Amino acid sequence: MLGNMYTDRIKFLLSRFRERLWVKPLAVCLLSIAAAFIAKLADDTRLIDIVPSITSDAIETLLSIMASSMLVIATLSVTSMVSAYASASSTATPRSFSLVVADDASQNALSTFVGAFIFSIVALTAVKNNYFQNAGIFILFVLTITVFTLVIFMFVRWVDRIARLGRIISTIDKVEYATKNAFIVRKRAPTLCGVAVKSEKQGEPIYARCVGYIQHIDIEAIDKWASKAEVRVAVATLPGTFTAPDRPLAYVYSPDGKLQEDNFDCLIDSFQIGGNRVFDNDPRFGLIVLSEIASKALSPAVNDPGTAIDVIGTLLRLFTQWNEPVDKDEIKPNCYKNVEVPEIMVEDMFDDAFTAIARGGAGLVEVSIRLQKTLVSLASLKDFEGNEGNNHEMKEAAEYYSRLALKRSKLAMSIEEDYLAVEKATKFNSAD
Structure with missing residues (x-):
């Protein structure tokens, strides 16, 4: 052990x-x-x-x-x-x-x-x-x-x-700092030093023994086990995923189609599972926590739209950083060739960050306008050298969640002038 x-x-x-x-x-x-x-x-x-x-x-x-x-x-x-x-x-x-x-x-x-x-x-x-x-x-x-x-x-x-x-501002700063560090770690190793997913979900599915969140994946241990067993492992659950005995952690397959290994204890033990999510290896968790802070501030019991606006600004900084290139010297090589790991989807990150805010702030003109301006800014971010294609995903996600937020505002706002002000903040068509 x-x-x-x-x-x-x-x-x-x-x-x-x-x-x-x-x-x-x-x-x-x-x-x-x-x-x-x-x-x-x-x-x-x-x-x-x-x-x-x-x-x-x-x-x-x-x-x-x-x-x-x-x-x-x-x-x-x-x-x-x-x-x-x-x-x-x-x-x-x-x-x-x-x-x-x-x-x-x-x-x-x-x-x-x-x-x-x-x-x-x-x-x-x-x-x-x-x-x-x-x-x-x-x-x-x-x-x-x-x-x-x-x-x-x-x-x-x-x-x-x-x-x-x-204090709420201090807590937001701490969450932003933790999320920023998680972003940096993941950008340096988008596939956790494994290789990009090459195969479909085929092979022998490996299931967890307990219910909880994936907190950490020991890719090095998986790679050494796979090398010894002469198999390949396709990871199906990234850190932050809620797993249960009926959800595969990974798929194991052999290049020659003959899987001889039948003891997967070492592979299962490489997935650290706990009752709570952690910030270290889970960039999406920070976005969820920020979204929760904003959503709670927008609740009728708290009624603090200023905090939600501050969180939206924090999310803009984080996504802008995510779009920025990483120094080539800081990028970790994909040295674990026997492990396939999927990358984080930008659309999933936008869902974590903006869905709850758009729903809770749909009827507040000041929050909706700031949200629309933020999404417009994210859609206008440009590609950097070595980061081509990332902005295309972000642009599509920003436009989709902007349209969705606009629909929510249309249903929630009773004053036409408020809705028109929010609609005016959406400038995707004129920008195109």
């Missing part, structure tokens, strides 16, 4: 730890305990005759102040973070929770406060038991001042971040 844990899968599993609040605090706690005892090493060096003498009472006072205050601050930080997480889930969408939890500034602040508390308790206990000599006391004093400085810096930085954490 360990042999199947290739580099790509290990990176995926390690990235999941960023969503665990206990990882960084635990690491810092261990580091703080080690730092408290490292000071003892100075007692066995010449520093014992060089460093100035510091009374143990002075260091005990500093450590006591830190021990009593850090626990309170750590508790306050946890309370504020939980409140921010609840706010992000209620005002934006629960699907954005993982990004808010993974906020580095908040995790670093919590880790610093808890680590400073553990450091002060361990160091205070050692000092009261006369564990250190003169050099050790001095090094411990330097470490304590350093920790104090770090705590003050992190506290000020954390207050600034916690004031924004969980």
Whole structure:
């Protein structure tokens, strides 16, 4: 089993730890305990005759102040973070929770406060038991001042971040950043370093053992298994696909038409399946989350068209980036020749991004106009060298969803002038 844990899968599993609040605090706690005892090493060096003498009472006072205050601050930080997480889930969408939890500034602040508390308790206990000599006391004093400085810096930085954490604009920015990174990764490897699909869905279908979302596909493991079995594998489910025992994960076929391999456990295990979608390998998920944020803002209970307009602008930036070429040096070669992987369809991405917004904002003239202008802008994007044909798909998708949104507006708007303003924003015919 360990042999199947290739580099790509290990990176995926390690990235999941960023969503665990206990990882960084635990690491810092261990580091703080080690730092408290490292000071003892100075007692066995010449520093014992060089460093100035510091009374143990002075260091005990500093450590006591830190021990009593850090626990309170750590508790306050946890309370504020939980409140921010609840706010992000209620005002934006629960699907954005993982990004808010993974906020580095908040995790670093919590880790610093808890680590400073553990450091002060361990160091205070050692000092009261006369564990250190003169050099050790001095090094411990330097470490304590350093920790104090770090705590003050992190506290000020954390207050600034916690004031924004969980706010709708901050959540949108986090989702945009995660989606942008997923776009970059997929553009560098459109077929996940496999080859483009060459065959129809023929061969032996391979099914999942459980129900859930494809979170990650270990193409390297599949390629090595296929090479050993002398077969080819056509992947049928990209990351983000909801799969069930009746939906094939992939198709296995032999070039000579004779399939001898009958043990597909390794192939099935190469598909990481979980209860939720993740942003890392799933560019479409970010578009869905942004669409959900806008759709919720357009609901009668919230009635915040400004947020929907902001999301539409975010989607325009993301699709514009998707259309831009990738540096040839950054493109990953299709080195796994035994695995066929389909590319993401632009039409599916437009459906994820704009359908819910067009439906929820059909009766709002300001949202409908911004949506139409965005689709017109996307349809007018030009091809770049090495990216020929991508804009043709985007132009067709933009025109189709523009017509669909216009139909929704016609049915939803009761004032003719509003509909005419939306129709005027659609300039495909005049542009052609």
